[in-house]
Amino acid sequence: MTWQATASAVLDVNAVPILVDIDPETYTIDPRKIEEAVTIRTKCIIPVHLYGRMADMDAIISIANKYKLHVIEDTSHQHGSIWKDKPAGSIGDIGTFSLQSSKILNSGEGGLIITQNKRYYELLMSLVSCGRKLSDESPTMQSGNYRLTEFQAAIALTQLSRLDEHNKVREANARYIEDSISDIKGLRPMYHNPNITFQTYYNFTLRYALPIGMMSIGMCLSGHKKMILYKCVLAKSIGKQRVTNMFLSGKKADGYPSAFL
Numbered sequence: 418m419t420w421q422a423t424a425s426a427v428l429d430v431n432a433v434p435i436l437v438d439i440d441p442e443t444y445t446i447d448p449r450k451i452e453e454a455v456t457i458r459t460k461c462i463i464p465v466h467l468y469g470r471m472a473d474m475d476a477i478i479s480i481a482n483k484y485k486l487h488v489i490e491d492t493s494h495q496h497g498s499i500w501k502d503k504p505a506g507s508i509g510d511i512g513t514f515s516l517q518s519s520k521i522l523n524s525g526e527g528g529l530i531i532t533q534n535k536r537y538y539e540l541l542m543s544l545v546s547c548g549r550k551l552s553d554e555s556p557t558m559q560s561g562n563y564r565l566t567e568f569q570a571a572i573a574l575t576q577l578s579r580l581d582e583h584n585k586v587r588e589a590n591a592r593y594i595e596d597s598i599s600d601i602k603g604l605r606p607m608y609h610n611p612n613i614t615f616q617t618y619y620n621f622t623l624r625y626a627l628p629i630g631m632m633s634i635g636m637c638l639s640g641h642k643k644m645i646l647y648k649c650v651l652a653k654s655i656g657k658q659r660v661t662n663m664f665l666s667g668k669k670a671d672g673y674p675s676a677f678l
């Protein structure tokens with residue numbers, strides 16, 4: 418479970434991505450499986466903070482230190498999440514954020530890269546702009562044009578000013594759903610790692626246990642699935658008949674949000 422763009426970025430630089438299986442409780446990279454995948458040719462670990470959970474950054478950083486590997490956080494689903502006191506994307510050497518139109522911070526298209534390492538910063542500036550040098554002393558690298566336009570940057574900055582406010586609403590709504598489904602048979606929220614002190618949601622993911630045996634799959638809610646869950650939660654709180662009446666009349670029940678995320 419990941420997104421192909423993360424692995425294809427590795428292929429784009431003629432490197433080989435090795436996929437590591439996920440932790441079924443969080444649907445993010447399982448740190449217990451990383452060491453099995455490390456070889457003498459490994460350069461980097463790329464955790465993808467997927468949907469509504471962050472990967473276990475303490476475990477990942479400790480493995481990276483042990484094998485002297487770089488860490489690039491794919492933070493495309495987690496603009497604003499916090500691990501202990503560090504924002505997602507700022508824990509590894511480099512953090513990347515998609516700003517594509519479906520993301521919770523978006524500028525239509527484009528992305529952001531953050532780092533606190535001066536050399537990586539200079540190399541990245543060269544990488545986005547046809548291999549130009551940032552200054553005479555800066556390192557350079559062969560590249561094409563990956564520049565974000567000023568118009569997109571202006572949109573992203575405006576969106577950024579509202580991100581915290583929107584994230585608080587998303588977080589409250591996600592907790593509301595989690596509380597509401599906690600005793601619905603077959604549904605289970607994802608594990609909350611207490612190290613994640615603030616969690617943002619690109620999508621809301623939950624575990625769905627099928628009645629046959631203990632098989633469990635993740636459900637990432639969007640479109641009609643979100644509506645089914647919404648009805649499910651409401652039915653539990655206000656009764657099935659009132660939910661049916663509400664949807665037939667098109668009126669929202671008092672005190673309930675009209676949409677979740």
Ligand SMILES: Cc1ncc(COP(=O)(O)O)c(C=O)c1O
Pocket residue numbers: 419420422423465491493494515516517526527528
């Ligand atoms: C986890 C993840 N990483 C990377 C990307 C790539 O982002 P972009 O489409 O901005 O290149 C996406 C896009 O959906 C994504 O979900």
